[in-house]
Amino acid sequence: MSSKPNVKELLIESSCEHNSKKRTPCNAPTPGATSGGCAFEGAQISLFPYADAVHLVHGSMTCLGSSWETRTTKTSWQGRDFTQMGFATDISVNDVIFSGEKKLTGAIAYIVELYAPEAVFVYSTCVTALIGDDIDQVCAQSAEKYGIPFVPVHAPGFVGSKNLGSRLGGEAVFRHLIGTKEPDKVTPFDINLIGEYNVTGDMWQYSHLLDELGIRVLSSLSGDGRVAAIRTAHRAKLNVIVCAKSLVSLTRKMEEKYQIPWISLSFYGKRDTSDGLRSIATALGDPDLIERTNQLIAREEEQLEQQLQPYRVLFAGKKAVLNTGGNKSWSIAAALQDLGLEVVGTSVRKATEDDRTKARKYLGENGVLMMNPGAEQAKLIDDTEAHLLLAGGRSLYTAIKKGIAFIDVNQEKKKSYGGYQGLLNLAEDVKNALENPVFSLVGRKTPWSH
Amino acid sequence: MSSKPNVKELLIESSCEHNSKKRTPCNAPTPGATSGGCAFEGAQISLFPYADAVHLVHGSMTCLGSSWETRTTKTSWQGRDFTQMGFATDISVNDVIFSGEKKLTGAIAYIVELYAPEAVFVYSTCVTALIGDDIDQVCAQSAEKYGIPFVPVHAPGFVGSKNLGSRLGGEAVFRHLIGTKEPDKVTPFDINLIGEYNVTGDMWQYSHLLDELGIRVLSSLSGDGRVAAIRTAHRAKLNVIVCAKSLVSLTRKMEEKYQIPWISLSFYGKRDTSDGLRSIATALGDPDLIERTNQLIAREEEQLEQQLQPYRVLFAGKKAVLNTGGNKSWSIAAALQDLGLEVVGTSVRKATEDDRTKARKYLGENGVLMMNPGAEQAKLIDDTEAHLLLAGGRSLYTAIKKGIAFIDVNQEKKKSYGGYQGLLNLAEDVKNALENPVFSLVGRKTPWSH
């Protein structure tokens, strides 16, 4: 019995709002006109945060050599943080010709002996998938031999996009881990966090609030996650998807198999964070919990407002243009509005219809939804006399030409923007950008430009 | 009553073997042909190691501005280490014209309030001495006002050499601190360490051995010293001068006034360290102590020999030329011999007759005592085929021309060479120099030197 998932099924995933409106599958990249990562990267994103498991990449050096230690996902795991380590079989010509399974088996033995992980995830990659190395069998034999879970992950890069890879990662967890262990105890307010990767500690911006409310995170896929916990995930009362549509297929399957309802939300910005907390409480359905949640929200919002006050003074009358993709097109906009900035335009080029609706809702009637931001943003800055452009690095030149402040929204952040307190980090970065003279100085004319 | 010491008396100090053989006083520098520091620097050296006292320099910026935080003398004092701080009145033209006493008084008030030191040493300097600021009076009034010792130090630079300054420092301690307090208890084996400044922790290389023998360091002038302790110094059974002839006058005065005998010794190299420990035990006169000391010496020497063994293999047959001044001319030579190197020559240019005798003793009949090392050392290296030159930075060029290893004996050391264990640090540095290819590489011909 192969554990290989049905890719096609995942691609036409019914719960995916994104796809329901589109004809072509997400994973048809255009040769010579493609950016964005592959399925393997997507699987990395969704599974690597398990810091107590070794993630062994069965493939050649490109897959891991260039990507390990790139993730700022944090963990409270006290053992060695395997997320920040890189393990790869580094297959050679020889392995390509004669199969890499033996090397894989050796690597597993080596890892178990030296690192004693709680589990091992084994990732197939393009070449090892192509040559037909049977990672299912190696994993099954290893699990028997070593008595810990071995999870084969079938997300070689060439099967599709990052998004698909994340689903395949979820699928592997669903097939091999969830439901394989019973929790020590259960509570009426047990939830799973799905798709929260705790990047820059995002999850910790709100997890203490859940604690305070008596809501227990039974398991997480996979931010600050533990293998032992995700094995018990089938006993949760609610699945909470955080900003990650790719894992809807997982929660749907869990709903079918274990009758766990799910909700999708975001903890980005003040309003979203409050809405998110409220949604969880409502979904759990306890009137007292709902009441306490409302009180907590009121308290947190009031405290945040006080802390934001000095920033509001600085940001009064300041206008921002936003050029980024996906759900960031409205979620960052909302957060900026929470800080008191006016968002005069946002990009919806790659957004889904749902994202566009939300963007319109947040920006209001006068907000400009840019379909071709590369061409539109400069004019929009002129027209609105905007003070700040938030976009990817390539748009920096536009900001410099206009002499306005710039924030690279793709730049790797070291501080979280999530939850209530994260908004203060965003505020600080916006303030730093607005006050930084570098943009106008860099744009000044050379003494020899006549 | 002025506390100004009689400089002339200090200069013709009878206990100073150095001077007893010379007609001219030490402190007559030749204009235009003088190196070496002044009396103020000497006072700094001897007194600054008191880390619990503030050292306030009453003068213009040259004195302290260029010299603070240059001392690697270490302390176990748990409070803030004032030795590593700089305090100066930084007098202005105005002070020069109208007297700097008011500024001094203000500075003292400021220091007492902010830093609450155990004592304050106030140093006069050339300009404030010349304009006649009365630091004695300011100190006396301050002592009364603040209830802690204030010690005026009359060692302005222009009165003479570093050596004289150290004596003047000792004199200030003798007049203002020693005998002003009784110790909590006394033991039969109480000693004072005089002239040990604990540079790079030298003192700690042997002080644990004294501890082990039951010999108590009642007070120190001034390495790792405490003001409260030096005030009780008059109750010691023995004064031990460590490598510092300048303080003989102090121990002589203490002998006269308090009947404390004194001995002079060094803890540099294996033989000197053993001799030093033995001398202290012998001077204290207890047969059991002497017996225990001999046992300890035997143990330490054996242990050291074992640790030195790998170095001895490396150093076998290696020859060294030494070009440095004063007692280093024989003490480093002795230490090098302890490591198994042959010292084929040493400089005695600035050495006293006593130093020359010692140098001859250590080097033996065939050792070359260089009177004009600048001119002689190159030839000596050729003649003896020496492998290592130990000298001041200016001699580096000789080593490079000869392509042999070099150690800058004046370079500020971070590790102690003192006691038994310090010899290992010296061994390591010698090893590093001998193995360093830099000397021959730097000396290689340029490709264009035909």
Place this chain on the structure above:
Amino acid sequence: MVTLKTAASKPLQVNPLKLSQPMGATLAFLGVDGCMPLMHGGQGCASFTKVYLTRHFSEPIALQTTAVTDVTAILDGGDYSIVESIKNIRKKVLPELIGLYTTGLPETKGDDICGVASQIDCPLVYVNTADYEGGLESGWALTCKALIQQLTAETDQIDDNKVVLLPHVSMQPIEVEKVKDFIAAFGFQVLALPDLATSLDGHLGEKQAALSHGGITVEEIAGLADAGLVISVGHSMQASAEVLQQKNSFIRHLHFPHLSGLVATDSLVEQLLTETRFRHPPAVVERWRKRLQDAMLDSHFSMGQTRFLVVGEPDHLVGLCESLYEAGGRVSVAIATVNSPQLEEIKAEQVLVGDLEDAEQMADQYDLIVGNFHCEALAHRHHKGLVTRGFPNWEQVGNQLKNDLLYEGGAYFLFECANVASAHREQLEAS
């Protein structure tokens, strides 16, 4: 003295240093002006590579992928995806050159990119760089060789004034520039292939180009074969020099294993003096030699007390170790990403082909690390000092402007190492 150990017995890489051939090929193509590197493989390979290089250089990186999928992998021998890619690229920009190179995926399938290339009627250079063979250094070198082979015209003319410099992959842009300028100071006109000095040197361009901007031009590559002299730096580049000589047998070839430190730079000067028959090098060269001599002496005391771990690509490693050795630094462990004949020459107590797990297991044998960003965690865990060098350096800005080569760079490199070593000792002492 030196024992070379390879990690052949280990069935995996843990905390790898090794990078792939396609990454090296990408970099090489980025040293050609107006080039679009086109990686033939799955879309992820290009994506990872692009992010990786963007973070190292803090620059936008031009790069495209043929985006082979599991479906096309089976149906397509490369013809469709490559041809389609070029069509799509040319819809947006018109590159001076397409740099086509493979990953392991099409190599495993057996795609014939040479055959595909012959069907394409725009400037294109192809090279096979499977990622299950070689590494960064060989990917770069193979690409350089392919550029010459496929672009440079044969000739029997010689311009004695013209020098072709072939730098190895680990030479950062400013290092390429410094070596060019050094040779140029002897009166030569110097062209570097590839030339990152003018493309990835971290300059603000007029606008964000979708193609590589700066670097050697295709026309210049075509005309390389009339150079009087080709200078290769690093073992990996010798083959490229030989290929150039095949284009014109009158070209003389000077090879330098590296240009780090006093002795190596002396030998470059010596050769250039011989070539030019000058009696002296330019004054600035003489001055920097004296400064390097002084730097060696100023740093030798700190260096002599310091045991180093050095990790990197072979051609880089041999130079770094030599520089350290000259000032008395004790390289106790040198770890190369891949094997190379050069490793035998390294002045270190132990030389091995390995990863950072090997380094970690030997952590009691060194005080200071010279290596890439990944060494930071190692340094932190084991309280070691770190001088960041090599690919990648994602923590710091300005990597492309760090020069360790020749007299000048050598002096700064020694200062940095000696200072980090001293500060590290102080810190250990204080804690």
Place this chain on the structure above:
Amino acid sequence: MVTLKTAASKPLQVNPLKLSQPMGATLAFLGVDGCMPLMHGGQGCASFTKVYLTRHFSEPIALQTTAVTDVTAILDGGDYSIVESIKNIRKKVLPELIGLYTTGLPETKGDDICGVASQIDCPLVYVNTADYEGGLESGWALTCKALIQQLTAETDQIDDNKVVLLPHVSMQPIEVEKVKDFIAAFGFQVLALPDLATSLDGHLGEKQAALSHGGITVEEIAGLADAGLVISVGHSMQASAEVLQQKNSFIRHLHFPHLSGLVATDSLVEQLLTETRFRHPPAVVERWRKRLQDAMLDSHFSMGQTRFLVVGEPDHLVGLCESLYEAGGRVSVAIATVNSPQLEEIKAEQVLVGDLEDAEQMADQYDLIVGNFHCEALAHRHHKGLVTRGFPNWEQVGNQLKNDLLYEGGAYFLFECANVASAHREQLEAS
């Protein structure tokens, strides 16, 4: 916005930054070839100064003292000790110049060194530099002025090709060289007075000279007045430029408060273009401008999050703060050793004349320190990052080769600050 506070109310200096005038004079004389600086004062002043500079530059420092004693202080008006000193110096070496200058001691006594100087028949320049007035910067500037006043011959000839550069004291040797080279790239012949670039740049000489070696020659100083242009850098150097103009009223004068960062370098380029009527600067200048622009952008995110304490001599301070400001660095506290009109111009939240005790009391107001070696203890006690700059730096080697100026140095300075700031934040986070 900026409040200038002076420490006048404090009756002392605690952990001082301030250095003395005679130290500045010493440095200035060391920038003249074959000079023997002769400090008129107690022997300790020269000894401290010599050790201080030796440790900063890791170079032997030529310096002598008149060794005034308490006895000669009373009997001698300087005649004896100075004349005797010169006699004794000349027994061993024959300097091209004796640089005679005072400390506070003879100034308090009222020695007439001008009078004494007139009795001496060897090349000598004298200058009064009491150490209870001014500081390092003024000592250097006064000496530079004296060198021109006493050595430079009057003329009314002008050589339009010739430029005199007057650098302030905090410009390290390589910085003087870089500015000279920058101006020279526009076609000028440049002489710097004083010129540490060729004396204290850390080069291994043929032998250890007892006199300063390198630097501007006495003959060159004598002939300065035919320069078409004098360029002063730093407020302290303006007076020297004016004195030079008194030697020849046809000399034009360009003044720059500092040469740090984009705007300042732009203004130098602009002036040089005007002078030369070139349409463009040399290519290398254009290139480095683009690199600085990129460096500003690459570092701005780290800089914008960082609050700086900057300490130094006024002319140095103003430049450092400007460089930081341009990339978004927030200078919350700037502390100058002494007062200067320039302090009003500094882009900082607070500017004061003070010491490191003041800095310590404000320790909650900054994250990163740019300052001298003495700031290390402060940084350590209060967990701050440190970028070591200014006099002294006794912990590190290579100080004389650190360039922070113009486009090039500015880029490296920003990289260093941004990287130290990031590493410091990481470290705080990890602990």
